[in-house]
Amino acid sequence: MANLILILGDQLSTDISALKGADPTNDLIVMAEVGDEASYTNHHKKKLVLLFSAMRHFADHLEREGWKVHYHEYHPDSSFKSLESVVAKQVHSFAPDRVITTECGEWRLHEQISNWPSRLGLPVDIRPDTRFIASKQEFADWASGRKQLRMEYFYREMRRKTGLLMTPEGAPEGGHWNFDADNRKKWSGKPGAPPPFRIEPDKTTQEVITLVDRHFSEHFGTTEDFHFAVTSQDARAALDHFIDFALPCFGDYQDAISDSEDWLFHSILSPYINCGLLDPLEVCEAAAQAWHSGQAPINAVEGFIRQIIGWREFVRGIYWLHMPDYAKENRLGNNRPLPWFYWTGDTRMRCMQKAIDATRRNAYAHHIQRLMVTGNFALLAGVRPEEICDWYLAVYADAYDWVELPNVLGMVMHADGGYLGSKPYAASGKYIQRMSDHCGNCHYKVKKATEEDACPFNALYWHFIDRHRDQFSGNPRMGMMYRNWDRQDPGRKEKIIARAETLLENIEQI
Ligand code: FAD
Ligand code: SF4
Numbered sequence: 097m098a099n100l101i102l103i104l105g106d107q108l109s110t111d112i113s114a115l116k117g118a119d120p121t122n123d124l125i126v127m128a129e130v131g132d133e134a135s136y137t138n139h140h141k142k143k144l145v146l147l148f149s150a151m152r153h154f155a156d157h158l159e160r161e162g163w164k165v166h167y168h169e170y171h172p173d174s175s176f177k178s179l180e181s182v183v184a185k186q187v188h189s190f191a192p193d194r195v196i197t198t199e200c201g202e203w204r205l206h207e208q209i210s211n212w213p214s215r216l217g218l219p220v221d222i223r224p225d226t227r228f229i230a231s232k233q234e235f236a237d238w239a240s241g242r243k244q245l246r247m248e249y250f251y252r253e254m255r256r257k258t259g260l261l262m263t264p265e266g267a268p269e270g271g272h273w274n275f276d277a278d279n280r281k282k283w284s285g286k287p288g289a290p291p292p293f294r295i296e297p298d299k300t301t302q303e304v305i306t307l308v309d310r311h312f313s314e315h316f317g318t319t320e321d322f323h324f325a326v327t328s329q330d331a332r333a334a335l336d337h338f339i340d341f342a343l344p345c346f347g348d349y350q351d352a353i354s355d356s357e358d359w360l361f362h363s364i365l366s367p368y369i370n371c372g373l374l375d376p377l378e379v380c381e382a383a384a385q386a387w388h389s390g391q392a393p394i395n396a397v398e399g400f401i402r403q404i405i406g407w408r409e410f411v412r413g414i415y416w417l418h419m420p421d422y423a424k425e426n427r428l429g430n431n432r433p434l435p436w437f438y439w440t441g442d443t444r445m446r447c448m449q450k451a452i453d454a455t456r457r458n459a460y461a462h463h464i465q466r467l468m469v470t471g472n473f474a475l476l477a478g479v480r481p482e483e484i485c486d487w488y489l490a491v492y493a494d495a496y497d498w499v500e501l502p503n504v505l506g507m508v509m510h511a512d513g514g515y516l517g518s519k520p521y522a523a524s525g526k527y528i529q530r531m532s533d534h535c536g537n538c539h540y541k542v543k544k545a546t547e548e549d550a551c552p553f554n555a556l557y558w559h560f561i562d563r564h565r566d567q568f569s570g571n572p573r574m575g576m577m578y579r580n581w582d583r584q585d586p587g588r589k590e591k592i593i594a595r596a597e598t599l600l601e602n603i604e605q606i
Contacts, residue, residue, distance in 0.1 A: 099123040100192040102183055104205075105133070105147045106496060107198050108154040108372035109328070110161075113223040114198040120162045124190050127155050128182040129170035136204075138490040140317035142324070142459035144308045146367055146493050149301040149326040156300075157327070166190075172311050180208060180215065187216050194219040201225075201370075202497040203419040227375060228412060229254055229405055235413030244515065245414065248274065251406030258377065260384050260401055261394075269387070274402065275347065275395035282531055283352035283360060290341035292359045293334040294323035301326055316439060316491055317456050324367060324493065331365075331373035338363040339386050347396035351464050353447070353532035358454045362462045363400070366494035369408075376404050403463075411502035414516055425505060426481050427513040428564060434483040435603050438470070443606055445552060446538035447528050448473060459493035464531065466492075471508035472523055476556035477603060478563075481511040519573040522560050525551035546591040552599050552606050558589075559596030 101114050101123055115125075129148050148170065155167045168174075168182045176182045183195065199222050200206050212220045224231055230238075230253075238253060239245055252273055255262055261269040283289075297305060305319045325331040345361040354360055368374040380401045387397040415422065437443040441452035451465040461470070466488070474484040485504045489495045506516030525542040529535045535542040535551070544550035545558070561568070561581050568574040581589070599606060 097122070097193045098190070100183065100186055100190055100195045101125045102179070102195060102197040103127050103154075104179075104197070104200055105129075105151050106201055106371045107225075108150055109227065109375065110158075111227070111375070112198050112372065113226045114196050116223070118196070120164070123164070124186065124192065125155075125158055125163050125165045126168075126183060126186050127151055127165065128168035128176070128179055130168065130179055130182060131170070131172070131174070131177040133179065133205075134170060134312070135315075137486060138314075138316050139312075140455075140459040140491050140493060141308050141312055141315050141319045142317055142322055143367075143493040143495070144312055144315065145301065145304050145319055145322055146324050146326065146459075147371060148307070149297075149304040150371055150373060152300050152304070153327045170307060170311070178208075179205070180212065183212070184216055187218065192218070194221055196221045196223065198223050199225050201499075203415075203423070204497070207420075227372065228409060229258060229377065230409050230413060232413070232416045235409070236417055239413065239417055244518065245410070246518070247406055247410045250410050250413070251402055254405040254409055258380070258405060260380050260405065261387070261398055270394040270398065272398075275398045278395040279347045279350045279399050280531075281348045281352060283349045283354055283357075285354075285356075287345060289345075289354075289357045289360050290337075292323070292364055293325070293337040295325050295330050295333075297322055298326075317459055321457070325373065328373045331368035334368065335363075335365060335374060335379055335382055338365060339382055339391070343383060343386055343392045343396055343400065345396065347393065347399040350399055351531055353462075353464055353469065353528070353534065355446070355450060355533045355537055358458055358460070360462060364460060367460075369404070370494050370496055370499065376408065380404050408499065411506075411516070412498050414502045414506065415498045418512075418515075422505065422512065423482075423485075423501060425511045425513070427511055428478070428509070428567065430478040430480050430509070430511070432478045432480060432600070432603070434474070434479050434487055435477070435606075437604065437606075438487050444539035445473075445606060446540075447532065447534040450534060455491050459491065461492070466503075467508060467521055468523060468527060468531070471504070472521060472527075473553070473556075475509055475520060475522055476553065476560045477600065478560075479509075481505050481509045484509060514571075519571055520568070522557060523553070524557035525553040528553065546588070546595045550595060555592050555596035555599060558592045559600075562589075562593060 101118055103125055134144060155165050159165050166186055263269055305322060309319055325334050342361040349361050352360060365374060369376050383397050383400050386392040387394055441449050443449050447469045451461050451469045455461045485501055488504045489500045502516055506512045510520040529542045540551045541549050542551045545554040561577055569578045
């Protein structure tokens, strides 16, 4: 029996389920860079370079290991624009008995592939993606019968399942499940943040950079200073670099934002984990080992592991449980277009300008910039969920629908009515001032709310609270905010609302 095995650009692992039991002498592996996938959104140029180069390296590796690989390189004039067209051609020439693939990470493509048996006229074996710790069914079973899903409880299940940071008696190491309370320090510049792990582009990557610059010049971002790893070997070196230099401080400064440092103590591993160059469990085991050997404290290691076996698995579970309807949610009724400065960084708000500029240069911004700066602003301004989701999907090297959508639509925009998060992550400028050193360098004054030079986040925050009273005043975690708002002098409240409305009317000029 001969199989055609399709490996997608985010499945770059020899452990991928599509390869299980495969026969190098009989089977054909197909990999393809196609126009439809490269341009269905305005993907950051660095994301395209990362994926095309990593795919080419992976295909070379497979060939060196003795596999037959059909690799379709991107060409703008190619008549093979879709994955289906490439697979159909290979089905025609190679005449396999069936197609095998691992389930993809996106509803759009999942629907297309589900139709292949009838469209291609042969069986298509779509296998579970075993790189995740919880299968889709396991998550659905856990979620079944729960009105609201809370990550913390799911996370504990994943700790028990993996045994990560668990004592032999089944208790959490360090006596607590979660050390988040220790992870909220502002960063004052000391200790110095390590430089990110860098790999200089090799010949393959340089060729891809030329291709992307030539054919995707309209896409967001830049290819300049491309330094991501594009092989699993180099991604492992990036993991080692993180464990040695950043993990010890990861917890303390997890929520910090800096005016001068793009990366702080974050791992910058999501681009590799999400495309298959690194295995999530291997990453967590390396972090746990650092705690066992006394190299990193428990608050750092637990916080890091929670992001991967907790949040990452949780958002994926929600995505597959509720798609395709989840993508249409807009429970706060937002309808404002995405301000253009999200693409240019042309705004006087220092925090926004810095986060967008880092995103443009690096195809990366850390979690708190995504959540509490660009995300918070979109929430307060009432941006249409679809547009802000599309922005996040385009601009980050780690962005795939299954992880981006729940983070943006659920966590940031609260558009799912609180299914993913119990309260919106709405915050005034005070939060950004507490966690960063941006405000001292800003055109706006963070202590002001009503004047022309007042921090926009302040008036917009109260406007958000005021306009969504029906949705949130009954939420026990929001009660204090409503009491604070109601206590304010009516004249001042009027001025705050007027200032917010002026800002919203002139949003492109903020
Ligand atoms: P670290 O801070 O070092 O965290 C370690 C790892 O934990 C990450 O590599 C990632 O694998 C995982 N992780 C942390 N938080 C989350 C989370 N909320 N959801 C899923 N995984 C998480 N992550 C993506 O991988 N792709 C996205 O498209 C994406 N979009 C996001 C959009 C918004 C609005 C927000 C608030 C978060 C988003 N995240 C996304 C989650 C998180 O911001 C990134 O995973 C993280 O910033 C990646 O950088 P890092 O590897 O340095 O992470
Ligand atoms: Fe951002 Fe407001 Fe601080 Fe300026 S003053 S950096 S807009 S929070």
